[in-house]
Amino acid sequence: MKISPRVRRVCGYNTCRTLAVTLMCLLTVMWALWILGAAVASAETIVYCTGSDVRLRWEPVNGEVIGYLNKGDAVTLLEVKNGWGNVLVGNDPLWVDLSYLSEIPPDELPETATVTGGRLAMRDKPGGARSGWIKNRQVVKPLAVIGEWMRVEVGGKTGWALMDYLEVKNGE
16 A cells, blocks of 8 residues: 655654554454444345234334234244334334244243242343343243243243253153
8 A cells, every 4th residue: 555755744653554454454444344334234135923813013112003923823024122123024114022023933942941040130121121020940821932032931930041041851
């Protein structure tokens, strides 16, 4: 890379060369992130409905109900936002309560899971506010899985827990 004499006088040759190398590295990293972002954005996650007559809406929360999903229906998850999943049904992006979606089909969910490594926070949605605690070694019933989160039932209450702290068990 050729550096003009004027630039050399102002900031010194080594400083300008370091700056040029840094700029090239930065542009390379930005290009790599752009490529990676495009690959991630195009990745499709297939999720399954875990309930019956689960409402599909144009907008989350109080949007108009325009259809229903039934247990085992597969849809493409586009986005997760505030406890709601934006799913592709046909060509329409619709919203459904995330509590009724799972990356594992309902009939393939483990029968039980046990809390390991101390008490575990139960959350109202993946990454959401704490809604309670689950005791260490407590056995819970898995209801759904989204990413690193498992929706569980324990003591008549449901919530989301990090799977890193759950040991799953299937029937023997």
